[in-house]
Amino acid sequence: MNRTMITATNTMSQIQHKMDIIGHNISNVQTNGFKRKESYFNDLLVQQFETMGRADRENGRLTANGVRQGTGAKISQAKILLTQGSLKTTDRDLDVALKKKDLFFKVLVQGEQEQSVNFTRDGAFYLSPDSQNPNNMMVVTGNGYPVLDEFDDPIVVNGNIKEIAFSENGQLRVTSHDGGAETFNLGIVSVKKPQFLEQIGGNLLGFPANMDELAVAEGNIVTALTGAARGEISLQQRSLEASNVDLSKEMTDLMNMQRHYQFQARSITLADQMQSLVNGIR
Structure with a gap:
């Protein structure tokens, strides 16, 4: 399994967790006094690859020196919001x-x-x-x-x-x-x-x-x-x-998370195809 697959797999599990939180909010939209949860993402450990020998010779460069490669994202916090319901x-x-x-x-x-x-x-x-x-x-x-x-x-x-x-x-x-x-x-x-x-x-x-x-x-x-x-x-x-859940916001967040999940799954598919091509070279 290459680095791309590892990064996508790590992120997919956390996206699924956030979708579970959103689903719990939606299921309690009619529950009296229910307080919604909001979750936030943060980067996992990243690794910096220095590819430039002399950074002082890169005056005017618009891109960053070197390459920074991450290992995915995680949910750093899931907190209850006590905003007043109607x-x-x-x-x-x-x-x-x-x-x-x-x-x-x-x-x-x-x-x-x-x-x-x-x-x-x-x-x-x-x-x-x-x-x-x-x-x-x-x-x-x-x-x-x-x-x-x-x-x-x-x-x-x-x-x-x-x-x-x-x-x-x-x-x-x-x-x-x-x-x-x-x-x-x-x-x-x-x-x-x-x-x-x-x-x-x-x-x-x-x-x-x-x-x-x-x-x-x-x-x-x-x-x-x-x-x-x-x-x-x-x-x-x-x-x-009433519940403080905003159904329209939760549905929008859910659709965004589904798109993110699909993107990560597509990354795994592309990485697998690239490996197949490399392994097929004779």
Whole structure:
């Protein structure tokens, strides 16, 4: 395999990775609160061949001295973009939209081995009967994940519900038919370094499994908004945030990547044809 084939093969694998990211964005264009990913390319190691004996004699030369040959490209970064999605009115009491791009709700997700706290922008909440007390209702997401309060406890309300109201600073107030009322502070965090989070699935974000290797404290990535910090919260009831995916841009990027992939594949074909010609010389 010659140098051209190696360079094209290295690049094709990275282009495929970028197309996978674009496809994931497109598949979630209708997912509430979804945040798109953007990836960037960088050159792999390059090698410089000096072909000019005396560079000082090349005055006026328009091309570079020597030949620089690379080994392909790689994705240097794939980051989550927290740009605000458009808000759509639903007129549903349990629909809530966050109005600042760095805010996320805390939800409890059951993994294969243990439960973990994840983050979402999807404010389409529902009421589900509490397994421990059928007379109570638990506030959950559309996937059934319990919504947490500021102390990371699931929000459980009395089942005799008359009215549900969310304040702009993230407080849930539930009024019952007998005149009683319960209030809960929604668990909301401010994400400061989204590049350290990974997409768990759909519109969920969570800490990566290799947090110890990253040598970054969770508190430096997200900040829980409690006490006086709850003044930074801004939400809107009876509304949902749409995905921040621009379908036209994603389709354009996908077509460009497909053209790049075809170009690299054509390079391999041409290199193979050149080898065939050389090997056929007698």
